[in-house]
Amino acid sequence: xxxxxxxxxxxxxxxxxxxxxxxxxxxxxxxxxxxxxxxxxxxxxxxxxxxxxxxxxxxxxxxxxxxxxxxxxxxxxxxxxxxxxxxxxxxxxxxxxxxxxxxxxxxxxxxxxxxxxxxxxxxxxxxxxxxxxxxxxxxxxxxxxxxxxxxxxxxxxxxxxxxxxxxxxxxxxxxxxxxxxxxxxxxxxxxxxxxxxxxxxxxxxxxxxxxxxxxxxxxxxxxxxxxxxxxxxxxxxxxxxxxxxxxxxxxxxxxxxxxxxxxxxxxxxxxxxxxxxxxxxxxxxxxxxxxxxxxxxxxxxxxxxxxxxxxxxxxxxxxxxxxxxxxxxxxxxxxxxxxxxxxxxxxxxxxxxxxxxxxxxxxxxxxxxxxxxxxxxxxxxxxxxxxxxxxxxxxxxxxxxxxxxxxxxxxxxxxxxxxxxxxxxxxx
Numbered sequence: 062x063x064x065x066x067x068x069x070x071x072x073x074x075x076x077x078x079x080x081x082x083x084x085x086x087x088x089x090x091x092x093x094x095x096x097x098x099x100x101x102x103x104x105x106x107x108x109x110x111x112x113x114x115x116x117x118x119x120x121x122x123x124x125x126x127x128x129x130x131x132x133x134x135x136x137x138x139x140x141x142x143x144x145x146x147x148x149x150x151x152x153x154x155x156x157x158x159x160x161x162x163x164x165x166x167x168x169x170x171x172x173x174x175x176x177x178x179x180x181x182x183x184x185x186x187x188x189x190x191x192x193x194x195x196x197x198x199x200x201x202x203x204x205x206x207x208x209x210x211x212x213x214x215x216x217x218x219x220x221x222x223x224x225x226x227x228x229x230x231x232x233x234x235x236x237x238x239x240x241x242x243x244x245x246x247x248x249x250x251x252x253x254x255x256x257x258x259x260x261x262x263x264x265x266x267x268x269x270x271x272x273x274x275x276x277x278x279x280x281x282x283x284x285x286x287x288x289x290x291x292x293x294x295x296x297x298x299x300x301x302x303x304x305x306x307x308x309x310x311x312x313x314x315x316x317x318x319x320x321x322x323x324x325x326x327x328x329x330x331x332x333x334x335x336x337x338x339x340x341x342x343x344x345x346x347x348x349x350x351x352x353x354x355x356x357x358x359x360x361x362x363x364x365x366x367x368x369x370x371x372x373x374x375x376x377x378x379x380x381x382x383x384x385x386x387x388x389x390x391x392x393x394x395x396x397x398x399x400x401x402x403x404x405x406x407x408x409x410x411x412x413x414x415x416x417x418x419x420x421x422x423x424x425x426x427x428x429x430x431x432x433x434x435x436x437x438x439x440x441x442x443x444x445x446x447x448x449x450x451x452x453x454x455x456x457x458x459x460x461x462x463x464x465x466x467x468x469x470x471x472x473x474x475x476x477x478x479x480x481x482x483x484x485x486x487x488x489x
Contacts, residue, residue, distance in 0.1 A: 062488045065109045065165035067181050069142075069172050072112065074127045075135055081118065088281035088377055089401060090171060096279070096477045098128035104481050108133055109163040111156070113140040113177065120155055122162060134163055140177055146235035148176045148242060156184035165190075166488045172196040173243040188251040192487060194276070195255040197398050198263050200240030201419070206233040208307040208395035209437045210355065217351040229307065229351045247271065252487055257420025260398050274483045279473045280404055281377050289385055289410040289460055297327045297450055300387035300411075302380070302402035303334030307352055310393030310416065313439055315359040318368060320443035325450050329368055333383060336371040384411050389449045392416065393442055399424050407431070407467035410460040414445045424470065430463040 073091055076083030097108055114121065114137035121137040138155040141147070156177070160168075167190040170178050174197060185191055207215050207229065215229050222228035247253065247267045254276040255261055261273050299321075304311030314330060321328050337353040338360075339345065349357070360369055375383060380402075384390065390406040392415035397403075399420050406413050407424070413431035415421050427433035432448060434441030449456055 062105060062166045062484060063107045063109065063164060064484060065111060065160070065163050065168045067168060067170040067177065068110060068112045069175055070112060071114065071137070072110065075110065075112065075125060078125045078127065089278040092279040092281055092473065093477070093480070095128065096473060098131055098133065101131065106484070109136065109165065110134070111136040111138060111159050113138060113142055113175070115139070136163070138177065140175065142175065145175045146238040148179065152177050152180040153184050156181045160185055167192065167484065169194065173246055174199055174239065176239070176242050179242045179246040182246045182249045188249055190487060191250040192252040192254055192274070192483065193247060193250050195253055195260040195264060195398065198260060199236055199243045201263055202308055202396050203233060203236035203240045205396035206236050206308055208310055208312070210307055210312065214351070214355050217354065219349050219351050219354055220347045221349055222351050227350070232306070254483065256399050257423040259420035276479055276483060277470050277476050278399070278401070278404070279476045280401065280408055280471045283377055283381050284405045284408045287381070287385065287409065288464060291453065291456065293385065294388050295329070295386050296388055297325045297329065298386065298388045299328060299330045299446060300383055300390045301330065301332045301393070304332045305335040305337045308395050310395055311356060312359055313393040313437070313442055314391060315356065315363060315365060316439045317443035317446065318365055319363050320440070321446050322368070324447055329370065331370050331372055331383060331387065333372045333375045333380060336373050338371055380405065381409065384409050387411060389414055389446055391442070391446065392421070394418060395436065397421055404467055404471055407463040408471060410464040412449045412456045412459050413463060414442065414449060416442070425463070426466065430466050431459045
């Protein structure tokens with residue numbers, strides 16, 4: 062069977078062959094790619110991969126060696142990932158060219174976050190042979206985007222926001238617009254793949270006729286090696302995997318820090334990902350987004366200047382190292398489906414505290430693998446972090462259980478064979 066993958070990024074294996082920079086996000090796709098290429102002859106799969114490229118790179122059709130001596134048909138389509146709220150009909154034209162060249166028996170689209178998903182579904186026009194893998198659900202994220210921020214903060218417009226036409230209200234509107242593309246794409250397919258109660262129920266509301274396939278994800282290989290140890294971590298260190306827009310809830314943690322510091326003055330927050338707080342000059346201040354300005358105010362008001370370290374973008378080894386050094390990993394998001402960062406932390410046995418939103422309860426069992434708290438509760442977040450810092454025996458239990466549970470959820474063999482069965486079912 063010929064299967065065309067449509068991805069949100071140029072996978073690292075492809076970028077390395079082309080000598081281009083690449084992103085380490087969505088690393089679970091790399092794990093899936095490696096396995097499919099290793100066993101493609103065994104399961105009679107011919108894989109093609111389509112991915113976004115820049116104007117400078119341009120549309121491409123290339124046969125690349127991605128594993129051993131095996132070649133893979135690779136297709137680039139020009140898409141501006143910085144403006145995902147804008148539908149570009151040229152992508153639909155390009156998708157038709159890719160489909161005509163590769164002639165897939167089915168298409169597997171990973172995620173609904175970008176308009177190329179809708180463009181591909183429209184171009185293929187074969188709902189029975191189209192599978193959309195659910196990652197985050199943009200329409201649900203749009204509704205939760207402001208994450209309990211005060212109204213005056215939501216309405217604020219900084220110089221940077223004015224120039225870019227990108228204040229918080231405008232950002233939320235962009236999410237709503239992306240959500241419309243997502244809903245149309247889901248209505249035009251007969252197969253969706255997900256892994257939580259939340260994504261199954263949300264997809265069913267949008268398209269009750271679609272077949273739902275349960276499919277867990279396999280994480281990046283390095284997270285299956287090594288494990289967290291209490292005596293090897295930085296005591297009272299709190300790790301957040303990203304915090305550059307409201308949905309991820311960095312502001313909740315900053316508000317919770319005074320209560321945490323009252324009992325543990327050594328507590329310190331480390332944040333990976335895009336640093337929207339960098340710089341202190343007048344020019345830097347002009348580049349601050351409304352959310353960045355709000356975070357700075359919280360840091361100042363709560364006297365956290367020396368208690369927050371922004372780590373910037375980390376590759377997979379850097380993320381793993383930071384996980385292992387952390388006393389607790391926190392996921393304070395206002396909305397999530399099944400965050401990979403939480404899965405990676407659990408694989409390593411890092412104690413986890415997470416907001417009980419979306420599909421997180423399917424990933425982490427509260428009181429068994431770690432602790433959940435009511436979404437949006439600053440007091441609940443502080444209380445659960447303090448619990449991790451205080452009760453070492455329970456923390457060790459959480460670490461062991463989380464590791465065991467995550468190895469079942471993210472079992473590479475089970476997930477691969479389930480994927481193949483879904484492909485066989487769709488293609489007949």
